[in-house]
Structure formats: C-alpha cells, structure tokens
Amino acid sequence: MDRHRDKADQKFQRKALQVQEAQARVMQYAKPLGTEEVPLSQCCGRVLAEPLRAPHPFPAFNRSGMDGYALRAADTLSCHAGEPVWLEVIDNIPCGAVASAEITEGTAARIMTGAQVPKGADTVVMIEITESRESDGKSYVGLRKPQQAGSNITPVGFELQESELVLPAGRTIAAGDIAVLAAFGSPVVKVQRRPKVAVFATGTELLEVDEPLQPGKIRNSNSPMLEALVREAGGEAVILGAIADDLELARSRVQMALENYDLVITTGGVSVGDYDIMGDLVREKSGEMLFNKVTMRPGSVTTAAVRGGKLLLALSGNPGASFVGFHLFARPVISLMLGTERPLLPEMSAFIGTDYNRVNNFTRFVRARLEIRDGMLHAYPAVIDESSVMVTIKDSDCLIVVPPEARGLKAGDKVKVLKLPGELRRQE
Ligand SMILES: Nc1nc2c(c(=O)[nH]1)N[C@H]1C(S)=C(S)[C@@H](COP(=O)(O)OP(=O)(O)OC[C@H]3O[C@@H](n4cnc5c(N)ncnc54)[C@H](O)[C@@H]3O)O[C@H]1N2
Ligand code: MOO
C-alpha cells in the first residue's frame, strides 16, 4: 500500500520547467551524427557537411555576353559623323572554343555569347549594330559609333574569386546550391547523416490506419503525422507501430529502439492516468529523466529522458500536444543532429486576426493560419485548438505564443508567432 502511495506521489509531483529550459536540456544531448557522401542528384534538402570554397574563379575566363565581335575599343574611337571604322575579322569563336589569334590594332573576331574573349580584345559589340563587307577574300566588320572598353564582357571572377567561400557547412541544400556544386565539379557531396528516428505510439485504444472503426477505439493518427514531421525536419523516420498500455512491453520496445536508433519518440501515456505507462517507465532508475512537465499548453506533460546517451522524447498522446511537442523539442534535436545552426522555429511578430480570450496559467502555443496582407503578417487562431483536437493542425502555418499574463487578446494586437516549416496554407 505504501509502495503504491510512493509511486502515486512521484506521479503527481512533477516539477514544471519553462519551455526554454526544457529545450536546453534536450538540446544538449543532440550532436551531429557524422557525414556521408551522396550523388549530386540526391543531395537536395540534405545538410552540407563541409564548406565549399571556389576551386577556381567564376567565370573562369572573360566571357562574351553577346553574339557579335570582340575588338579593341580604342580602334572604334576614330568613327565620326557616321563614317564607319572597318576592322578585319581574323577569327571565329563559337561558344566552347578558344581563339586562334590575338586581337591587335585594326582586327576583330566574330564571337558568340558565352565564348572566351580573345586576348587583346577589351570589348564585344553586338551583331545588330555592326555592318559587314568582303574584300579581297577578307571579311571586315564596320562600326559607326565609338565603343566603351569592357562592354558586354563578364570578367573572370565576376561572380566569385578563387577560394572565396560559396557555401558554408550546415546549409540545407536547395536548387541554387546544387547549381553551384555542379558548376564547381562536385558529382558527390558530403552531407550530414540523417538521424534515424524511431516513432511509436502507445494506447490500447489504437487501431491501425486500415482497420475498421470499433466501439471505443480510434485510429492511430499520431504515428503517421510524426513520421511526416520527422521527414520534414530532415530525419529518417521508422514507425515501430502502436503498442498496448503494457509497461513490460513498452520497456522492451523502448530499450530496443534506444539501442538501434538515434532518437526515440513516443506518443501517449505520459499523464497521470492508470494506464499512462510511459510516465512510469521514464521514472524508473535506469536512466536520467530530464523533465516530465513543461509550463506550456498543449503538451504540459511532455516528458524527456536519456538512456545510454540516447534521447527518449515521450510526447503527449493528444494530437495537438504531440504536434506542438514535436516542434518545440523533437525538431530542434533532429536539426542539431544534422549540424544546423538555428534549430528552433523562427520567431516573427504578427497581428492577431481575431480576439483570443482563452486564459491559461501556462504559455499557450496556439495553432494559427498566417496571412500576408499589405506586407504585414496576420495570424488567425484556429477556432478549436484544444490539445485533444486533431483536425485544425492541418490548417496551421504558425503557433501564436500566448504568455500566461496575456489576458484577452483583441484582434489587431501584436503577438509573437513561431513559423512552422513549409509554405503558407491558402485561404479557403
Ligand atoms: N487527471 C489528469 N488527467 C489528465 C491530465 C492531468 O494533468 N491530470 N493531463 C491532461 C493533459 S493536459 C493531456 S495532454 C493528456 C495527456 O495524455 P497522455 O499523454 O497520457 O496520452 P493518452 O492518455 O495516451 O492519450 C490522450 C488522448 O490522446 C489520444 N491518443 C493517444 N495516442 C494517439 C495516437 N497515436 N493517435 C491519435 N490519438 C491518440 C488518446 O486516445 C486520448 O484521447 O492527459 C490529460 N489528462
Ligand atoms: O497540457 Mo496537455 O499536455 O495538452 O493540455
């Protein structure tokens, strides 16, 4: 009986941490996991593991910006009153070729866009403003206006000098980065290894997605949602299914997962209920509990522990709470494991779109839809945003941070929002 009392006391006496403190506790266990090489075609969205310095200037040669003639600007200065200057065309330089002769006084080379400008030439004149004639088997180009040195030539190193830093390590590779990597000859790219994240759900009430509904039961929506969130954060998610509320079973599953994966995320069973086994499991002596209560809503019962150096994030079973818990705790951990420098959701300020009157003792992270109007951000809180509500997660672009002291926000008040990843939802 006394042992029961002890257990119950432990269960109910939880010390709530501030969100930032709780984030700091989990983030200190998140370190980059090492690197691997992937083909250029598969590196989009991965995190670059080493900086790229330009191995050569870019462009690597003085490049013609027009189809026309390469010549010396000085040779055009003598045109006056519309009298053309005639220069002998001594070379023809298609793109990809190099000149066979230097341009000297009185000569020019026909040249195409993108070709290397020949030695001696300091300007390129576009075909449209030139004239041509043949005489004694020689070709001549005629110009009626003096030209400026440097025109239509992109000088060597215009974009980048040799050894200039182009891509810092830690950058998430996007299309423009891929162009750079290709231009500098990187068929394989060193990227951070993706964390392997085990996701499992707890709850005797849970059905598989393809099972028919049964009385009192629900389908497991958290695991597929978390799988998508892990992927979006740059991790590799492995769904380990749903387990019944059975402490023995959960203990062995969690242990197996901690041994085989970089991070373990569970949902459900962290509150004070009779079958809330994850709470019991985390309080067992075999590991360090980092926290089991956070001053936030939803997700106040979010729990974290470390075992054998690996993090276990036990998120609340309520869909809204597991969504917010993922973004505040799991996403930063995955980001740090990927070696990124800014693991937390970006903060912005917005005008709240409607009144918000819900009162709370804890900071509330209210899911909301963002709209940009006249260049200003407006955040519309979801009409129903209880922890247990699933359906409005899909419409949220951000979380409005409502501190406990904010009582009765009025439409138009300025609020802090945490931007969720991805594009803004369209207004229906
Ligand atoms: N007496 C108290 N009861 C509760 C408290 C409290 O402080 N005292 N806290 C409430 C709060 S706040 C939350 S949040 C929930 C947390 O619940 P658990 O993390 O223990 O989660 P469960 O009990 O397993 O489930 C809660 C809810 O979520 C549904 N669920 C669970 N897993 C899934 C899933 N994979 N997919 C979809 N939905 C899921 C489950 O069926 C329940 O409806 O506790 C409050 N209670
Ligand atoms: O604190 Mo509960 O975790 O969602 O509201």
Ligand SMILES: [Mg+2]
């Ligand atoms: Mg519970």
